Amino acid sequence: MPGVLPPTPSQTVGPFYGYALPFTGGGDIAPAGHPDTVTVHGYVRDGNGDPIPDAVIETWQAAPDGSLAGLPGSLRRDPVTGGFLGRNGVDFTGFGRVATDADGYWAVRTLTPPDATPYLSVCVFARGLMHHLYTRAYFTDDIPAGPLAELPAARRATLLAVPESDGLRRFDIRVQGERETVFLDFR
Amino acid sequence: MSSAELTQDHISAEIAERHEAVAKAVAEGARAPHHPPRDFTPYRSSILRHPQQPLIAVDGDPEAAELHGPVFGVTDVTDLDADLTRQHAGEPLGERITVTGRVLDRHGRPVRGQLVELWQANASGRYAHQRDQHPAPLDPNFTGVGRCLTDDQGQYSFTTVKPGAYPWRNHLNAWRPAHIHFSLFGTAFTQRLVTQMYFPGDPLFPYDPILQSVTDQAARDRLVAAYDHSLSRPEWSLGYRWDIVLDGPAATLPDPEENH
Ligand SMILES: [Fe+2]
Numbered sequence: 001m002p003g004v005l006p007p008t009p010s011q012t013v014g015p016f017y018g019y020a021l022p023f024t025g026g027g028d029i030a031p032a033g034h035p036d037t038v039t040v041h042g043y044v045r046d047g048n049g050d051p052i053p054d055a056v057i058e059t060w061q062a063a064p065d066g067s068l069a070g071l072p073g074s075l076r077r078d079p080v081t082g083g084f085l086g087r088n089g090v091d092f093t094g095f096g097r098v099a100t101d102a103d104g105y106w107a108v109r110t111l112t113p114p115d116a117t118p119y120l121s122v123c124v125f126a127r128g129l130m131h132h133l134y135t136r137a138y139f140t141d142d143i144p145a146g147p148l149a150e151l152p153a154a155r156r157a158t159l160l161a162v163p164e165s166d167g168l169r170r171f172d173i174r175v176q177g178e179r180e181t182v183f184l185d186f187r
Numbered sequence: 188m189s190s191a192e193l194t195q196d197h198i199s200a201e202i203a204e205r206h207e208a209v210a211k212a213v214a215e216g217a218r219a220p221h222h223p224p225r226d227f228t229p230y231r232s233s234i235l236r237h238p239q240q241p242l243i244a245v246d247g248d249p250e251a252a253e254l255h256g257p258v259f260g261v262t263d264v265t266d267l268d269a270d271l272t273r274q275h276a277g278e279p280l281g282e283r284i285t286v287t288g289r290v291l292d293r294h295g296r297p298v299r300g301q302l303v304e305l306w307q308a309n310a311s312g313r314y315a316h317q318r319d320q321h322p323a324p325l326d327p328n329f330t331g332v333g334r335c336l337t338d339d340q341g342q343y344s345f346t347t348v349k350p351g352a353y354p355w356r357n358h359l360n361a362w363r364p365a366h367i368h369f370s371l372f373g374t375a376f377t378q379r380l381v382t383q384m385y386f387p388g389d390p391l392f393p394y395d396p397i398l399q400s401v402t403d404q405a406a407r408d409r410l411v412a413a414y415d416h417s418l419s420r421p422e423w424s425l426g427y428r429w430d431i432v433l434d435g436p437a438a439t440l441p442d443p444e445e446n447h
Contacts, residue, residue, distance in 0.1 A: 003292065003293025003294045003295075004293065004294065004295065005291060005292075005293050005294070005295055005432045006221055006293075006405070006406065006409065006432065007221050007222075007293060007380075007432045007433065007434035007435075008380065008382055008409050008410065008431045008432050008433070008434075009221055009222050009223060009382065009401045009406050009407070009409060009410060010222045010223060010380060010381065010382055011223070011368075011381065011382040011383040011397060011398075011400075011401075011410070012230075012232075012233075012381075012397060013368070013370075013381050014368060014383075015316075015318060016306070016308075016314040016316040016318070016319055016368075017306060017368065018316055018318075019306070019314075019315055019316055019330065019331075019332060020304065020305075020306030020331075020332040020368070021304065021306075021370060046235040046236050047234070047235035047236070047239075048235055050235075052236065058379070060252065060253070060255075060256060060257055060376045061252060062252055068252055068254075068255035069255070069258070070255065070256065070257050070258040071258065072258050072259050072260030072261075072262060072263055073260065073262050073263065074257065074259070074263065075259070075262075075263040075264075075302075075334075076262045076263065077262060077263060077264065077265050079265055082265050082267060082268075082274070093257065093258075094257060095257035113252075116250065117250065117251070117252040119252065121252050121253045121376055123376070123379055125381055126236055127232055127236075128230070128232030128233045128234075128235070128236035129225065129233070129236050129237065130222070130223035130224065130225050130227055130230070130233060130237075130400050131222050131223060131225055132379060132381060133225075133238065133242075134253065134376075134377075146245065146247070146248060147243050147244060147245055147247075148243060148245065151243070155240075175235075175236050175237070175238060176235060176236065176237060176238055176239055177239070180238055180239060180240050181238070182240070182243055183238050183240075183242050183243070184242060184243055184244075184245050184253075185242035185243065185244045185245070185246070186244075186245065186246055186251070186253055186377040186435055186436060187244070187246060187434070187435065187436075
């Protein structure tokens with residue numbers, strides 16, 4: 001049910017969010033020193049295969065115990081300087097935000113999502129992108145029945161955070177063209 | 188054609204063509220689109236940055252993680268974050284304004300205790316960002332970043348200065364109308380919104396491919412704040428009101444008001 005009020009339209013994040021949106025420890029979702037930390041990393045590329053150096057990647061996920069309630073403290077602030085303290089080292093907030101670097105590269109360090117929702121929800125913003133895009137980085141290639149499981153194998157493969165080594169998974173995002181990432185619609 | 192040769196007339200003609208196509212579809216019974224199409228080519232940077240495959244609808248899954256979302260609290264903001272004029276030793280230059288409004292879901296329910304972030308150029312139209320090379324002065328007393336949490340009515344409020352218009356390189360003589368960038372969270376990650384707020388009566392509106400990427404006039408109007416004299420403070424600041432409605436399914440929480 002779409003509701004009665006018309007929504008506020010989306011607009012591009014533009015090129016100059018860099019001093020506003022990213023925050024210290026934005027990619028350090030796993031509590032500090034947690035033994036089961038997994039790094040999810042990759043590149044964001046455009047329709048020419050060139051890196052997108054001005055994208056923002058946000059991730060949201062369930063805690064390992066299955067909770068989707070989230071916790072505050074992702075942007076924990078220093079009341080003395082107004083700066084960012086980084087997370088408190090114990091709580092799992094479920095939220096990450098990182099900007100891509102000049103190579104279009106990004107990484108978050110997190111914990112493996114639970115079997116019920118075995119993915120990071122990934123939201124992509126960029127200059128030139130009028131309206132953000134959602135995708136999912138699955139930690140299993142056994143996607144449950146539904147519209148994503150029915151995709152052709154090559155397309156479905158773009159949703160997999162590919163294991164590279166212990167504690168390291170690769171998730172590239174291709175906004176357009178060859179091996180274009182599968183993007184999702186929740187409306 | 189390089190962007191330096193691309194004229195405003197050329198871009199304006201492309202914009203008109205897209206608007207006419209949408210108006211025709213609406214006249215034939217299509218719903219007016221709320222959001223900009225991702226392939227809005229008058230904004231040249233969109234050309235290589237939009238997907239060509241259709242989005243995959245996953246709206247049938249009540250267990251989707253995206254029907255919940257990040258939460259924020261008092262540790263995530265400081266008291267000074269909502270007043271962009273008090274973040275440095277001195278006062279910034281420019282016209283002091285307050286911007287306030289409510290964040291609602293599409294059912295009109297307030298979004299409570301959620302994070303609102305904004306960023307903007309200074310009064311001269313310059314961002315405190317290394318890559319902004321517009322030869323307008325930086326202001327040592329203005330960064331242009333704000334944050335607050337919405338209250339129990341979904342209300343947010345910021346004190347800042349009115350940003351200046353600034354040039355960009357989409358085409359020859361391209362200028363952005365004055366705007367403030369906003370980032371919002373709802374109760375569900377599906378409601379995430381990044382957008383831009385504009386000021387009423389700006390003569391640059393018709394020339395700007397970013398505002399005009401919203402192809403429906405009524406939808407574009409929802410990006411423009413209202414001057415509200417009752418929000419202006421005597422001998423201090425001018426007030427603007429801008430309410431924000433988040434799209435996307437909210438978390439399926441029971442709402443007693445809806446059961447009447
Ligand atoms: Fe801007």
